[in-house]
Amino acid sequence: MKFTVVFIQRRLVALTLLLLIVSFAVFSLLDLSPGSPEEALLGPEARTNPASVEAIREEYHLDQPLLQRYWNWLADVAHLDLGRSTESGEAVTHVIAQRFMLTTELGLFAAVIVLLIGVPVGMLAGLRRGSSFDRVVTSAAVFLASAPPFAVGILLILMFGVWLDWLPPFGVGDGVVDRLRHLVLPALALASAALAIVVRQTRAAALGVIDQDYVLFARARGLSRRTIFLNYAFHNAALPVVTTAGLLLVFSLSGAVFIETVFGLPGVGSLLIESINSRNIPVVQGLTLLTAAIVVLGNLVTDLLALALDPRTRYAGTA
Amino acid sequence: MTRSRATLRRAPSRAAIAMIALLATAGCSESSSSSGSPRDTEITVAAIAPIKTLDVAQIEVERSIASLVTEPLERTKSDGSFTPRLATSVRVAPKKLVYDLEPSAKFSDGKPVTPEDVAFSIKRLTDPKTAPVAASLLVAVKEVAATGPHQITVTSDGSDPSLRNNIAFAVRVVEKANVGANPKDFGSASAPPIGSGPYVVSKFSTDEVVLDKNSSYWGEEPAFKTIKSKFLPDDNTARLAMRSGDLDVKFLRDVGTARQWESVPGASLAALPTTSIDYLSFDVAAPPFDDVHVRRAFAHAVDRKGLIDIVYGGRARPLIGMLTPEELSSISSPKEAEEILSGLPTYKYDLAAAKAEFAKSKYPNGFSIKVNVGSNIAYGEKTMLILQENLKPLGIEIKINPVSEDEWTAPLIAHKDLGMQTFSYGPLIADPARILSLMVSSSEAVPSGQNIANFTSKKLDSDVATLTGSPDKAQRLAAAKSILEAVAEEVPYIPLFNKESITVTSEGFRYNTDGADYGDYSTGAWIDHIEPVS
Numbered sequence: 001m002k003f004t005v006v007f008i009q010r011r012l013v014a015l016t017l018l019l020l021i022v023s024f025a026v027f028s029l030l031d032l033s034p035g036s037p038e039e040a041l042l043g044p045e046a047r048t049n050p051a052s053v054e055a056i057r058e059e060y061h062l063d064q065p066l067l068q069r070y071w072n073w074l075a076d077v078a079h080l081d082l083g084r085s086t087e088s089g090e091a092v093t094h095v096i097a098q099r100f101m102l103t104t105e106l107g108l109f110a111a112v113i114v115l116l117i118g119v120p121v122g123m124l125a126g127l128r129r130g131s132s133f134d135r136v137v138t139s140a141a142v143f144l145a146s147a148p149p150f151a152v153g154i155l156l157i158l159m160f161g162v163w164l165d166w167l168p169p170f171g172v173g174d175g176v177v178d179r180l181r182h183l184v185l186p187a188l189a190l191a192s193a194a195l196a197i198v199v200r201q202t203r204a205a206a207l208g209v210i211d212q213d214y215v216l217f218a219r220a221r222g223l224s225r226r227t228i229f230l231n232y233a234f235h236n237a238a239l240p241v242v243t244t245a246g247l248l249l250v251f252s253l254s255g256a257v258f259i260e261t262v263f264g265l266p267g268v269g270s271l272l273i274e275s276i277n278s279r280n281i282p283v284v285q286g287l288t289l290l291t292a293a294i295v296v297l298g299n300l301v302t303d304l305l306a307l308a309l310d311p312r313t314r315y316a317g318t319a
Numbered sequence: 320m321t322r323s324r325a326t327l328r329r330a331p332s333r334a335a336i337a338m339i340a341l342l343a344t345a346g347c348s349e350s351s352s353s354s355g356s357p358r359d360t361e362i363t364v365a366a367i368a369p370i371k372t373l374d375v376a377q378i379e380v381e382r383s384i385a386s387l388v389t390e391p392l393e394r395t396k397s398d399g400s401f402t403p404r405l406a407t408s409v410r411v412a413p414k415k416l417v418y419d420l421e422p423s424a425k426f427s428d429g430k431p432v433t434p435e436d437v438a439f440s441i442k443r444l445t446d447p448k449t450a451p452v453a454a455s456l457l458v459a460v461k462e463v464a465a466t467g468p469h470q471i472t473v474t475s476d477g478s479d480p481s482l483r484n485n486i487a488f489a490v491r492v493v494e495k496a497n498v499g500a501n502p503k504d505f506g507s508a509s510a511p512p513i514g515s516g517p518y519v520v521s522k523f524s525t526d527e528v529v530l531d532k533n534s535s536y537w538g539e540e541p542a543f544k545t546i547k548s549k550f551l552p553d554d555n556t557a558r559l560a561m562r563s564g565d566l567d568v569k570f571l572r573d574v575g576t577a578r579q580w581e582s583v584p585g586a587s588l589a590a591l592p593t594t595s596i597d598y599l600s601f602d603v604a605a606p607p608f609d610d611v612h613v614r615r616a617f618a619h620a621v622d623r624k625g626l627i628d629i630v631y632g633g634r635a636r637p638l639i640g641m642l643t644p645e646e647l648s649s650i651s652s653p654k655e656a657e658e659i660l661s662g663l664p665t666y667k668y669d670l671a672a673a674k675a676e677f678a679k680s681k682y683p684n685g686f687s688i689k690v691n692v693g694s695n696i697a698y699g700e701k702t703m704l705i706l707q708e709n710l711k712p713l714g715i716e717i718k719i720n721p722v723s724e725d726e727w728t729a730p731l732i733a734h735k736d737l738g739m740q741t742f743s744y745g746p747l748i749a750d751p752a753r754i755l756s757l758m759v760s761s762s763e764a765v766p767s768g769q770n771i772a773n774f775t776s777k778k779l780d781s782d783v784a785t786l787t788g789s790p791d792k793a794q795r796l797a798a799a800k801s802i803l804e805a806v807a808e809e810v811p812y813i814p815l816f817n818k819e820s821i822t823v824t825s826e827g828f829r830y831n832t833d834g835a836d837y838g839d840y841s842t843g844a845w846i847d848h849i850e851p852v853s
Binding site: 051052054055056059087088089090098099102153154157158161162165168169170171172261262263264265266270274279 | 365368369371372377378379447448451452454455458503504507525526527549550551552553555556559560562563565725
């Protein structure tokens, strides 16, 4: 227990440091890259009007030096104020909050698909090594892992939105059921690559477990396949699968950027693209911090799960 | 949920982008509807970015939708003509514009549109803090006052002959009390604008904005019951959505994709001329483009017709001067405009002529140059590849440097290392003053300026002064002609193409181009051109 607490504390300190480094890097890079917010905002005609340029520079403190601006921004962040969007003037926290829910729903939906399909299918394929089921699953996994998510998205729209006309090809939908219908295709597209990874990982883990002496012994004791599957194979194979979950989280976040554009979903992925295009630095900063925090916290949770699943890791920590 | 709907894809999300079609980011929208009378029909409009505001003071305003809710005083066209909306007539006097307002006009909450509301709507846009982009169009406005029960008068400093045009483009009339009650978020989802337009906002979220017919509209009954503007940024998805019946009209952002849209079953494409221009510029103040023979040799080496086919799928026309006949005819008759342009010196695609011109230059043995090609310039790379190949035999080596839009913009703003540039320009309003003055003024040959050829002279400055300041159309036309001739003779710029504006409609609809103008997108007139077909 003590080890776990120290572990979490260390991770949180690392998270804070990481957020500082990431935020400063993004701040500097955006500042160094060609062009400036007032140019992007005003366009070539209006930027020749000094009064308009002055108004924009003053409003967003663009006349201050970089370090001063970063320091001011950091001080505001400490008070949970991420600044205001240079496009709409709304608070960055509000802008992100408006778009965050949809991405969360999409991510959760995709995660459910990955876990509900990926883990059992991979497990079965591992237990039935060499069977035709295993061969089909392995080939499908190779296909999905190598297909870019946006291409899978377009293919899904063509099949289920146009040819079969079962599901809406784009948009968000109203109400819970309609929302779920709208999210089926994007969630499948987003889940596709992660699904392939989880299937292969689970299959490999199952293969490793199935040859172990304790499984042979369990069989010899006459335990049912079901008991062996759930109590021995599943439990022991879970560890490597869980540890890949952190990786999959990063995968999903980057995939969401493309998927949201393809399916016309106004989530944080599409917000990031819009904000970079318009050099909306406060929003880009906010999103970067959010993404970094999610990745670090996500990995922390998976590490804690690994600790819970495998006692050996706990002993290793206290040793 | 209605199965058949229409979606109108919206224009550039930001007014700033709308202003400058550097990026060929002309308006884009889509719409769809069900069978039956159009007045009972639901239309869906797809947006390339989520709509953030319907307040024209904001840079991010979506004009195609905002203009259906809040109305302009007049609608403008690219030929410089006006159609009355909230203003029934306009008297133009020296330094004064007197607008007579429609007496029966009322806001959707039932309150009448008063001269105070109109004056307030203009005044708030003259403040750069409230409206940075709009204010740059209204700098000449000195005073706006209610001068009668249904009349307002705009007093200007007389420096901008296109002020009437600018007001028509920039101003949408809002209710003073409505803005006052929502000083911070007016126009956004939390405080949609109350306007006098044919539609009212019934839903405003990040994924869609829904407009319903304004049942008490003072003008003609609106054509559609409901208009939905939905977020749909991806072109491939948009085409599939049109195939599945979820999208019926799309204003193409990239006319080069027209051929892909033609393959959508049942889709029809309607083309309209625009005033946008694509061109090359040469820094005449620095070698090697300080020699007119070099510039003319380049002009002879561009295959405009071939490029139009490759880049725009044939959906553009070669430019003769630095503006379109339609734009020039805003200060002349169409015949005069045609005559002026056809009388300009031209440089045919002729490699032998290019060679002959180059032999006369200071650099007959050739040179090497690097050209930045911005990812935002659709024709850039292909044009450079053709020039690279055609000019190689003359000893000219062109190194093509593909860059992002920001990297491309940076030297232009710094006004350094200009060399040769690829550029696109979409005038915000139809008046030759805008584009010609930007291109040849000495005041623009500075950092942030638009004269990226550094092409200046006292004569040009005096012509610009006449063109931008004179109230006399004939004098302005003579000045425009003089500038166009100087550019054609000295070739600081090579005019290339003028691309079309294309609207795609799905089966069951058509975009009626009779009396249509590509600027209808921002004035709200686009909705009147969408018609069901049996």
